[in-house]
Amino acid sequence: MSEARKIAETAIADVVNDLRGIVGAAHVFTGASDMSAYLTDWTKHYFGMAIAVVRPADVQQVSAIVKLCGAAGIAIVPQGGNTGLAGGGVPSAARPSIVLSLSRMTTIRELHEAGRTVVAEAGVVLEILKDHASAHGLLFPLSFGAKGSCTIGGNLATNAGGSNVVRYGNTGELCLGIEAVLPDGSIFNGLTGLRKDNTGYDLKDLLIGAEGTLGIITAAVFKLSPQPLTQVTAFLSMASVDAALHALNLIQDRTGQSVEAFEYLPQPVLSAIGKAFPALKSPLQGPVETGVLLEVGSSRVSDARTDEAGANHLTSELLILFEELMESGDMIDAVVAQSEQQRADLWHMRESVLESIMAYGPSYHFDISLPLARISGFLEAMDASAAALGFETLTIGHLGDGNLHYALVSQDQDTWNALPLEEAKARAFDLLKQLNGSFSAEHGIGQSKLDVMRALKEPAQLDAMRAIKRALDPQDIMNPGRLIPTAE
Amino acid sequence: MSEARKIAETAIADVVNDLRGIVGAAHVFTGASDMSAYLTDWTKHYFGMAIAVVRPADVQQVSAIVKLCGAAGIAIVPQGGNTGLAGGGVPSAARPSIVLSLSRMTTIRELHEAGRTVVAEAGVVLEILKDHASAHGLLFPLSFGAKGSCTIGGNLATNAGGSNVVRYGNTGELCLGIEAVLPDGSIFNGLTGLRKDNTGYDLKDLLIGAEGTLGIITAAVFKLSPQPLTQVTAFLSMASVDAALHALNLIQDRTGQSVEAFEYLPQPVLSAIGKAFPALKSPLQGPVETGVLLEVGSSRVSDARTDEAGANHLTSELLILFEELMESGDMIDAVVAQSEQQRADLWHMRESVLESIMAYGPSYHFDISLPLARISGFLEAMDASAAALGFETLTIGHLGDGNLHYALVSQDQDTWNALPLEEAKARAFDLLKQLNGSFSAEHGIGQSKLDVMRALKEPAQLDAMRAIKRALDPQDIMNPGRLIPTAE
The missing domain is CATH 3.30.70.2740 (Alpha-Beta Plaits)
Known part of the structure; x- marks a missing residue:
């Protein structure tokens, strides 16, 4: 609290007044009960303190807030859906801080069907963006458990992954450009949506995954993909992890790189799920030492076409491949979901893992x-x-x-x-x-992995990160004390 | 030349001796005739001066050279195959400089078939890497005219593109990790080959495309893809550019995102090719206002399977789609290469464009x-x-x-x-x-586009680039005067 004491209470009151001037009094919270949801992280392990929670409406307001805080020496903690697992989105008590919540910046500015791009503000909830793309016949593939409450700004700040990365990449790989406010309050207008642009250092990829320590991402343009016309979901019992990886390469080749998920679920986890949720059973008989939840999707009309027996082409191809893998000994057993319900059950099993472990x-x-x-x-x-x-x-x-x-x-x-x-x-x-x-x-690193970061990250890389941080944020106002461990 | 004069000739002689001590006398060139090929760029528009051309054998030697030059205040210009088009790889005459050629670092250290990755040193020629992958049944997809002489280090430094980006991405998107020497001589060991790694700022993507201004990439690990089992190459006459882009989306959907090239060749260019190379004619009758060279590839066994008429599945699907596009008026005509020779002819036409324009x-x-x-x-x-x-x-x-x-x-x-x-x-x-x-x-920017960069790049982005450059290279020894225009 020593640094906090350096700023007089009257100065803090002035700052809060100025913040109200920027965003409107209704969007600055200072009371403990209004702020509490923003100061406690999802894991309930991390609690912070803040002068105020500020909810700007647009990038100009974000810029004005950053300039104000820079002048007053107040730290800024950007926050999206507050679903992080590493304590990166709640303030520290060691510095006078505000939480800058992007929760009012929820506009999906433009979806371009022919160009297959969408521009969304940072506070857009992931699931809303997915639904919006879907309503236009397109796919925004990013997906994981928190999709109903996490925001795309937070996804970018942590370069979030999830279950479909094997096909579509992490959040950063889906992003063509960003709009951001840098630590000096300047606005970086990078919403061009270009597929190729080699004009200097890649600031977009520097801010993505920087956990809010180099600026505040306020909007982004993302690539969209065609919606799959057909999806095959299967649960596989493999002979070993290496056999599973060998099978993955074969399935990728045979399906033209169409594997959308390849999730490892070994027997101890299946048992833990069965213990916590008796209704969620492995669909295969007997123990499954190396279980894999496989999903393959295709936008090809020919893959969705069914034969006389009612099986579609993609499924038939996979069944042939499964037979080959059983003959070679890589695969022990497999079951293909025959209905949307069976598919949902398999995913329900996968998505119950964390709760099952917690219950264990x-x-x-x-x-x-x-x-x-x-x-x-x-x-x-x-x-x-x-x-x-x-x-x-x-x-x-x-x-x-x-x-x-x-x-x-x-x-x-x-x-x-x-x-x-x-x-x-x-x-x-x-x-x-x-x-x-x-x-x-x-x-991400947040607060929870700073020790590991200090111990394991290569010193040359840590030094370069510190130099970049000092260069772009000399006052250390952007999410201080997160991501980068202090030098010993 | 004023700065050059600040370093006494005796000091320069000492540096050259020290360089010989690091890499061996045989690998330090100081004579005008030995150096000339390294001091003139491919376009013959840019000439430079250097104290020496130095050819290190490994990353430790690169590190020692960088430390030596840092201590002596001598600039370092990293050079790969010297095939750049923007003058970024030849030194300026304004600073005492060395050319650091990666041409001896040509080892392909490891190719992992199951993991589908390859580790190659910076001086490996692109075509050699492609052939090496191919010999293991895998594809390194990066491709463009200079592939027989450009090196993968230069490809990374400029984030090179080419004809297959539509499917596989730029060089940076193919790269999973790098080894590099930073401006202080420290070695960044980032050859992990991980598909997911969120442990701080993405230094890899910062160095990729930085044109040697933030360090020297000495090796990289790349993703490999399956070799296509079948490829369909066609020349299309489209109704307009927008019709071509509409068709591209349809072809992507119908082929499961398998378009490998979609190259625009309008009539004036076809005429210029015909004028320069009378043997290279458009394979279609009559004028082709909006020509497109299309290539689609698939690793799926079922796509390579031929029907009674001898056409494979992928070709048959495309022909059905072409009919639909002709009915809708988007497509005017199309021809599909029926042999490897016809395919080669189409690509020969595409690859003769630059020479044809030069001849025009x-x-x-x-x-x-x-x-x-x-x-x-x-x-x-x-x-x-x-x-x-x-x-x-x-x-x-x-x-x-x-x-x-x-x-x-x-x-x-x-x-x-x-x-x-x-x-x-x-x-x-x-x-x-x-x-x-x-x-x-x-x-890239090199020297040739510094004026445009100054005029058009957003000031906030230029300022951030300058701050990063100062932070990581405070002496400005890494490829000075390139990529970043001086502040006015």
Whole structure:
């Protein structure tokens, strides 16, 4: 609180008045009850303090707020749907701060059907953007559990991933351009929607994934894709993780790179789901050591065409391939969803994983990625290490992206409390370093992984990040204390 | 030359000796004849001066050279295949400089078939990398005219594009990670090959396209794709540019996004090709106002399967679509290559465009991009503007990317000399600004477009670029005077 004390209460009152002047009094919250939802993160692990929560209506207001806060030395924490898992969207108590909520910037400015692009403001909820594209016969593919409340500004700030990255890429890969306010209050007008533009440093990709530390993304233009005409959803029992990855390449080749999801669901996770939600059973008989939820989609008329038996072309092709994979021993069993209900059930199973793990017992969750060839090696070594330390493990993952959500768990709190969590984390991070993996694949750093960032990120890269941060935000007003660990 | 004089000749001799100590005497050139090929660019418009041309063997040597030059205040110009079109790879005479040629770093370190990745050093020639991938049954899709001599380091430094971007993206989108030496000589080890990694600012994408001003890319890991099992190449006569773009969306949908090239070749260009190379004729009868070279590829077994008539499935589907497009009036005529020879002829025609324009007469070439919906508007307005000023125009383009190579031409030098080129350029750039276009789509800025960059790039973005450059390269030793115009 020492720095906070440097700004006199009268100065703070002036700033709040000026903020009211910019956005209107109705859009500046200063009361504890009005602010509380903005100061607590989704995980309930992180709480912050703020002078005010400010809700600007447009980019000019955002710019004016940033200039005002810059002049007053007040920190700005941009916030979207507040669904982050790393504590990156709530302020620290160490600096006088405002929360700048993008929740009023909810206009979808333009959807261009022929150009297959859409321009949306930062506060647009992901699901609303998906529905809007869908109403125009197009697909905005980004998708994950929080889609009903997260916003596309937050998705960009964290470069969010999810289940369809294997086909369509992370949020950043879907984005053709951004509008943003930089730390000096200047407006970066980058909503051109160009597919090719080589005119200097890629500031768009610098701000994407920067977690609000280099500016505030206020709008973005995204690529849209054709809606699939047909989708095949299947649950596969594979002989091993490596067999699953081999099968993924074959399925990609045979379907023209049309795999939309390839989600890893091993037996311990299936058991945990069955325990938490008895209605959600694996659709296959017997244990499924290496389960994979596969979805393949196609916009091709010929793939949607059905034969005499009623099966469409894409399904028939996949069934032939599954037979080949069973003959080669890579695949043990497979079931294809025969109805929209069966498809929904499979996805329901997938989407119940986090709750099932939470219900299972106390847990610690890694969000990691590995080169595809190193995944099985990591799992073998880390599962053994965790078991030796007394942990159970529950692992799921976006296997096609090499992204694992690896959880250390225990069935009761007393057992958990006695387990050497820090030792297990150290072993996992050592192993990741050895195997060229990443300690943060898609959830970001925020506050929760600053220690790991300090320990594992290459010093040359940390130094370069600090130099860029100082250059663009010399006063350190943009989301200070997040993403970049302080130098030792 | 004033700054050059600040470094005494004895000091320069010391530096050259130290460089010999780092890379071996055989790999430091100081004689005019040894250096000349490195000091003249491909266009023959740009000549430079250098203390030495230095050819390191590995990243440690690159790091040692950068540290040495940093200490001595000598500028470093990284150079790959020296095939750039913007003068970005040859030194200036205004600063004592070395050319750091990556031409000895030609190792393809690792190709991982199951992971579909390859790690290559910066000096690997693009075509060699393509052949290497091909020998493993995989595709490295980047392709353009200079592929036999350009290097992947230069491709990354300029974020090179080419004919297959519509399907596979620019060089940067193919790259999963880089190894680089930063301006302070530190080594950035980013060869992880991860598909997802959100651990701070994206330094990879900052260095890609930075034209050597923020460091030297020494190696990279790239994604590989399956080789197409079948390719359909066709030449289309479309009713208009907008009809062509409408057709592109339909073809993308019907083929599951399998369009690999969609190249615009209008009648004036076809006439210029026919004039320069009488053997290279449009395969269609009569004039072709809006010609398109289309290539579609598929790795699907079912697409390569032939029917009784001998046509494969992909071709049959396209022919049905072409009929629909003719009925709707979007398409006037089409011919599908029936043999590898006919396919090669079509590509030969496309690849003869630049030479044909050169043979036609004096010319000025724009490398621009536009939102897809704005292309026809630009062409109409700019063609009229150019004609009013007395220019002829020859335009080709990667239409699917909105990237036009637009040339102002004249049939003889005397006429050309009397034409108001600066006025025409000003009109083109004004129009681009109005239409949200880019003045540099894929060739980069180098020296040749610094004026345009100063005039058209948004001041907020130029300021941010300058701040980043100062932060990472405070001595301004990395390719100084390129890419970023000096502040007025």
